[in-house]
Amino acid sequence: MKPAIAKPLPILTKDDWLSLIPAMGRANRNLAEYNGRLGRLPNSDLLLAPLRLQEAVLSSRIEGTLATMSEVLQFEAGELPERESRREDIEEILNYRVALDTAMQELKSRPFNLNLLLKLHSILLKSVRGQNKAPGEFRRQQNYIGSRIGGVERIRFTPPVWSSLAKSLDNWEAYYHSQDEAVVRLALIHAQFEFLHPFLDGNGRLGRILIPIFMCEHGLLSQPTFYLSEYIEEYRDDYIDHLNALGTSKNGWRDWTEFFLTAISEQAKRNIEKADSILLLYESLKQRFIQAAGSKYAVPLLDAAFERQYFQAAQLEWKGNAPSKPTLMKMLQTLERNNLVQMYRGDAGRRAAIWWIPELTTLFDSKR
Numbered sequence: 001m002k003p004a005i006a007k008p009l010p011i012l013t014k015d016d017w018l019s020l021i022p023a024m025g026r027a028n029r030n031l032a033e034y035n036g037r038l039g040r041l042p043n044s045d046l047l048l049a050p051l052r053l054q055e056a057v058l059s060s061r062i063e064g065t066l067a068t069m070s071e072v073l074q075f076e077a078g079e080l081p082e083r084e085s086r087r088e089d090i091e092e093i094l095n096y097r098v099a100l101d102t103a104m105q106e107l108k109s110r111p112f113n114l115n116l117l118l119k120l121h122s123i124l125l126k127s128v129r130g131q132n133k134a135p136g137e138f139r140r141q142q143n144y145i146g147s148r149i150g151g152v153e154r155i156r157f158t159p160p161v162w163s164s165l166a167k168s169l170d171n172w173e174a175y176y177h178s179q180d181e182a183v184v185r186l187a188l189i190h191a192q193f194e195f196l197h198p199f200l201d202g203n204g205r206l207g208r209i210l211i212p213i214f215m216c217e218h219g220l221l222s223q224p225t226f227y228l229s230e231y232i233e234e235y236r237d238d239y240i241d242h243l244n245a246l247g248t249s250k251n252g253w254r255d256w257t258e259f260f261l262t263a264i265s266e267q268a269k270r271n272i273e274k275a276d277s278i279l280l281l282y283e284s285l286k287q288r289f290i291q292a293a294g295s296k297y298a299v300p301l302l303d304a305a306f307e308r309q310y311f312q313a314a315q316l317e318w319k320g321n322a323p324s325k326p327t328l329m330k331m332l333q334t335l336e337r338n339n340l341v342q343m344y345r346g347d348a349g350r351r352a353a354i355w356w357i358p359e360l361t362t363l364f365d366s367k368r
């Protein structure tokens, strides 16, 4: 298969644009509604922490990473996974959060550019596994996208030759900041990025993390918390088929864009529901924590624990004064008797106990 030849963005024809107007309208409406919902969410950093993590887990899962959200949270609480490969999965998932935070920090002082893209790539691929994948560097060799059918690896797509990348990426970066309608621009930015496949690995994860970054930078969202990977993972075959069809089907780019706009519309609705159900659970836990613990530390404890889901007593970060250790232990035991927290792992020797909030974890398990 000969390497594909990239066209400069925006690629869509005038008729394509016209035919996409209804899908554009729906995507913008639903996105605006979700953004409005975010604005009314109290304590949104805290409440959205689980959703952020879920996005990182699902974005990695699309390409076969197996670790679950609970395993990541348990790891952060100090529980080591049994197998080394699982630990690498977890590290890659945690890289997502560092990359997103770095991007938001850097965007405060300058617009998105290819240097930031390289930096994000090096953060995402920071692991034992990523070392030989040229983290932080555009590729200087041909790559292939394969798929395994009946145990045989088959090449499905051959991205453009590497010597053409510099020019295509300049066009890509310029188009990122162009004046075209934002949601369509985002659809094209993602697809062209995957088409160019500028890195040896990590193109999928990097392409997906750009979605909340772009939305935030262009004012579609007030915070980088748009989680598309749930939809993409659910419709993974369609996602891949549409990417495959970009260069080969007559309406490939138009059809991809429509698929992507629908994904945004649908996921925006789900994100609203998720934000609502987290808020509902938080409010209910708050009442019950206060009732059971009867202490001024009840809500600070809930807040500190909510962010981690799994935690050791010493890991909790307190906004105001921290309770003494005996007070905290007594409170945890009372909450445990009321089934509000549970001990995930008891203490043994120098290993501290790990606690968790089962209802919070269940909220995400049942959604998966």
Ligand SMILES: Nc1ncnc2c1ncn2[C@@H]1O[C@H](COP(=O)(O)OP(=O)(O)O)[C@@H](O)[C@H]1O
Residues within 6 Å of the ligand: 062, 063, 145, 156, 157, 194, 195, 199, 200, 201, 202, 203, 204, 205, 206, 207, 240, 243, 244, 245
């Ligand atoms: N035919 C295709 N054309 C363009 N991009 C594709 C195609 N098939 C899959 N992709 C994209 O390539 C990604 C996988 O590339 P890879 O560099 O291994 O990323 P990662 O390591 O993050 O999974 C998929 O998640 C998808 O976004």
Ligand SMILES: [Mg+2]
Residues within 6 Å of the ligand: 063, 201, 202, 203
């Ligand atoms: Mg990969």
